[in-house]
Structure formats: structure tokens, C-alpha cells
Amino acid sequence: MSQLSKDFLWGGAIAANQAEGAYNVGGKGLSLMDIATAGKKGVSRHFTDGIQDHVYYPNHDGVDFYHHYQEDLAMCQEMGFRCFRTSIAWSRIFPHGDEEQPNEEGLKFYDDLFDEMLKKGMQPVVTISHYEMPLYLVKHYGGWANRKLIDFYLHYCEVIFDRYKGKVKYWMTFNEINSVILMPEIAGVLDRSRDDFIERSYQAAHHQFVASSQAVQLGHKIDPNNKIGCMVLTLVQYPLTAKPEDVELAEKAMRMKTFSFSDIQVRGHYPHYVKKHVERLGIHVHMEPNDLEDLKKGCVDFVGFSYYSSSAASSDPNVEKTGGNLSSGVKNPYLETSEWGWQIDAKGLRYILNRFYERYEIPLFIVENGLGYNDQINEHGYIEDDYRIAYLKAHIEEMKKAILDDGVDIIGYTPWGCIDLVSAGTGQMSKRYGFIYVDRDDQGNGTMKRSKKKSFDWYKQVIASDGEKL
Numbered sequence: 001m002s003q004l005s006k007d008f009l010w011g012g013a014i015a016a017n018q019a020e021g022a023y024n025v026g027g028k029g030l031s032l033m034d035i036a037t038a039g040k041k042g043v044s045r046h047f048t049d050g051i052q053d054h055v056y057y058p059n060h061d062g063v064d065f066y067h068h069y070q071e072d073l074a075m076c077q078e079m080g081f082r083c084f085r086t087s088i089a090w091s092r093i094f095p096h097g098d099e100e101q102p103n104e105e106g107l108k109f110y111d112d113l114f115d116e117m118l119k120k121g122m123q124p125v126v127t128i129s130h131y132e133m134p135l136y137l138v139k140h141y142g143g144w145a146n147r148k149l150i151d152f153y154l155h156y157c158e159v160i161f162d163r164y165k166g167k168v169k170y171w172m173t174f175n176e177i178n179s180v181i182l183m184p185e186i187a188g189v190l191d192r193s194r195d196d197f198i199e200r201s202y203q204a205a206h207h208q209f210v211a212s213s214q215a216v217q218l219g220h221k222i223d224p225n226n227k228i229g230c231m232v233l234t235l236v237q238y239p240l241t242a243k244p245e246d247v248e249l250a251e252k253a254m255r256m257k258t259f260s261f262s263d264i265q266v267r268g269h270y271p272h273y274v275k276k277h278v279e280r281l282g283i284h285v286h287m288e289p290n291d292l293e294d295l296k297k298g299c300v301d302f303v304g305f306s307y308y309s310s311s312a313a314s315s316d317p318n319v320e321k322t323g324g325n326l327s328s329g330v331k332n333p334y335l336e337t338s339e340w341g342w343q344i345d346a347k348g349l350r351y352i353l354n355r356f357y358e359r360y361e362i363p364l365f366i367v368e369n370g371l372g373y374n375d376q377i378n379e380h381g382y383i384e385d386d387y388r389i390a391y392l393k394a395h396i397e398e399m400k401k402a403i404l405d406d407g408v409d410i411i412g413y414t415p416w417g418c419i420d421l422v423s424a425g426t427g428q429m430s431k432r433y434g435f436i437y438v439d440r441d442d443q444g445n446g447t448m449k450r451s452k453k454k455s456f457d458w459y460k461q462v463i464a465s466d467g468e469k470l
């Protein structure tokens with residue numbers, strides 16, 4: 001038997017700032033991402049102070065999910081989605097982030113969106129903050145380095161937990177929480193030239209951990225049915241050779257870049273190796289008396305994570321480095337590489353699923369996985385994305401082995417960018433992930449018309465057969 005259970009949550013994932021567009025509609029304030037995705041470098045470019053009039057920002061329009069969601073969800077329903085992952089744009093609910101009263105128009109938008117999902121048989125899976133903190137909090141408070149952010153975030157959480165009670169059950173507190181250290185700008189910690197940049201980044205991380213643990217407690221109090229997870233970017237690294245130094249380096253990278261974040265959120269305390277690391281950095285992270293108690297009380301219910309690629313670790317400084325999602329590993333000669341230099345490794349998914357599960361023994365949720373590709377339309381106006389089908393098929397096969405052969409408990413699978421959207425890393429449309437094509441290019445031309453790629457019908461049969469027909 002190679003079918004998965006009927007309640008396995010097959011679906012897809014997007015994020016507000018990369019899909020919704022309508023960046024200044026409905027009372028929405030500016031978010032940090034509204035000034036960060038212009039040009040070719042996406043989130044890694046320098047953050048400007050505000051909108052530059054002469055620059056085109058692809059995510060200001062996104063794929064206009066804000067106005068197209070009914071049509072988009074109808075297509076997802078046709079594929080048989082049982083869940084749909086998106087995020088709430090914090091700045092739609094609190095345009096500045098520090099207000100007392102929420103913006104009713106923003107709340108109403110997500111009410112309608114979640115109602116539409118439920119009507120179409122999809123469980124909403126909601127990321128509370130997917131890189132989209134209000135810009136005002138960055139400019140006036142210094143982002144997450146400021147402790148006040150905990151209260152603002154908690155107030156936001158309280159409002160949305162109350163409002164969407166009974167509609168949303170699955171939540172994640174911060175998208176790829178490791179980005180707070182790997183790319184602190186995403187948490188509003190700016191200015192790398194300052195001496196205290198690293199200290200502020202670790203302080204910001206501590207604040208996010210405390211905020212997440214308080215949000216978990218609050219979410220459970222408001223609705224005991226809520227399932228609240230962390231969301232970690234998995235940076236799988238293998239030793240390049242069997243040389244003990246390489247093994248040691250790979251293990252260290254796994255610990256520091258991936259497990260340190262999930263360890264804190266799942267186990268509720270700072271692990272010994274993180275304490276040592278902070279000590280070695282010679283920085284001081286300020287903690288309030290109840291912080292450690294909060295971490296303990298606010299352990300997450302599941303581990304949500306993204307997985308795209310893996311890399312290798314080598315003690316040889318001359319070995320070629322590889323690209324990847326905030327990865328700093330070296331090239332693995334046994335793997336193929338995507339157009340953007342991300343190494344493709346389906347077996348790495350089974351590996352990380354097993355590592356997580358043996359470590360924590362709580363349910364896992366694969367909330368991002370997929371292949372970014374510059375799709376070309378053929379002479380019949382169709383996209384034959386066999387490369388995407390091959391990528392997803394191989395990953396689903398490994399996921400199935402983890403479930404059926406290894407006994408790992410997995411809630412669901414939501415491939416990233418199920419509808420084409422603006423890439424976070426490049427800030428452009430041309431790095432596409434979708435089953436659904438959106439007619440929009442990097443310069444902002446196109447009708448926004450939706451159409452099915454070949455992978456659309458393929459994924460539909462995967463879901464209809466409970467993962468049997470790949």
C-alpha cells in the first residue's frame with residue numbers, strides 16, 4: 001500500500017507580501033518588504049528608507065491575489081487542495097504596528113479569504129509574520145531588536161486569534177525564524193556597519209523566541225483547538241568526505257543553522273551549544289526574569305519547515321561554494337543544480353524529516369518545497385513543466401518513505417508558490433514555482449491572467465490518489 005491517509009493535508013503555500021499586491025489598498029500601511037523587493041536582489045538588497053518613485057517594486061502588485069483570490073482558490077479546489085497556506089500582512093491589520101485599534105478593512109479581507117477557503121474545503125494554514133512587519137516599527141523602534149516589539153506582536157496575535165477563532169486552526173508564529181540571524185534585515189535589524197549589529201541580531205532573535213512562546217500560550221488560551229507551530233528554514237548539510245573534520249563541520253552547521261531554532265521552540269529552552277556560542281561571540285543578550293519561564297510554557301505543537309536543497313560541508317577552503325536559500329555550504333558533486341544554483345536533493349527531505357522526528361517526536365508539517373524555474377510558454381500557449389513534476393515527484397516519494405517506511409508523523413505538504421508569485425530572493429516574477437501560471441513579467445507587464453501548467457493536472461491526480469499516482 002502506498003497511499004497516505006485521507007486526512008493528510010495536501011495543499012500549497014504563498015505569502016501575503018509576495019502574492020497579494022494591493023500594497024497601499026484597504027488602509028494597509030507600508031511593510032518592510034514593500035521597500036525591499038525591487039531590483040534583482042530581493043530581500044538581500046539594501047533596505048531603503050522608503051519607496052523610491054523611479055523604481056519598480058514587483059511585490060507592490062504581486063499577482064494581485066488580493067483581488068483574484070476567489071478565482072485562485074477555485075483553481076486550487078479543482079486540484080483538490082485540503083489546505084492553503086498563506087500569511088496575514090501585519091500592516092493590513094495594524095498599519096504602523098503600534099496602534100491600539102486594528103484596521104477593520106484589513107480584518108474583513110482575511111475573514112472573507114478564510115471563509116472562501118473553508119467553503120472550498122481547505123483548512124487555512126496561517127503564518128502570522130512572513131517577513132512583513134510594518135515598516136514603521138523598523139524606522140521608529142529599530143525592528144525586533146527593541147523589546148517593545150513583543151507587545152505589539154502579541155496585541156496583533158490577540159486580535160487575529162480572537163477574530164479568526166473557529167476558522168483558522170493551524171498557525172505558525174514566524175516564517176523561517178532562522179532568518180533573524182542569517183539575514184537580520186528581515187527582522188528589521190539594519191545597518192551592518194554598526195559594531196553592535198551582531199548583538200542586536202541576537203537580541204532580536206531572543207525577542208522573537210519570547211514573542212513566539214507567548215503567542216503559543218495566548219493562542220491555546222483563546223482556542224484550545226489551535227495548533228501553533230514554528231517555521232524553520234532547513235539547511236541540510238552533509239560532510240563532503242568521511243574526513244572527521246568534514247563530519248564535524250556538517251554537524252555543527254546543522255546544529256547552528258537549523259536545530260538551534262527548532263530546539264528552542266520545541267523544547268522550550270536554550271540548548272547548551274547556543275549558550276556556548278553566544279559566550280564565544282562575547283555579546284550580551286538581555287533577558288527579563290520571566291523570559292525563560294515563558295519559553296518553557298510556550299512550546300510549539302508542530303514543526304513547520306521549508307526544504308528546497310542541501311549542500312555539503314568541507315574543511316578544505318578551496319572547495320567551490322554553492323548557492324541556495326541563505327546557504328553557505330559547498331557544492332555536492334553528486335547533486336544537480338537549479339538555474340539559481342540551488343542543489344536538488346530529494347533524499348535530503350527524508351533525511352531531515354527523520355532527524356526532526358527522532359529529535360522531537362512531535363508532528364511535522366512540510367510547508368514549503370519546490371523548484372524555482374523560468375518557465376517558457378510553448379507554441380500552444382502551454383507550459384510543460386516536466387522538470388517541476390520530476391522535482392516534486394521525487395520529493396513526495398521520499399516524504400512517503402518517511403511516513404510509510406520510517407513512521408514519521410507528518411501533517412501535510414504545501415509546495416511553495418502554488419500560484420506563481422514574486423520571488424523573495426530575487427524580487428522578480430521570473431523565478432516561478434506555480435502549478436498556476438500568472439501572466440506577469442519582471443517589468444510589470446502582463447494581464448495577470450491565470451492558466452494551468454502541466455503540473456496542475458499532475459498534482460491533481462497525486463491528491464486524488466492520496467499520493468499513490470505520482
Ligand code: BGP
Nearest residue numbers: 015176325372423424425426431
Ligand atoms: C523561502 C521563503 C519564501 C520563498 C521561498 C523561495 O525562504 O519563506 O518566502 O520566497 O523561500 O525563495 P525564492 O523566492 O528566493 O526563490
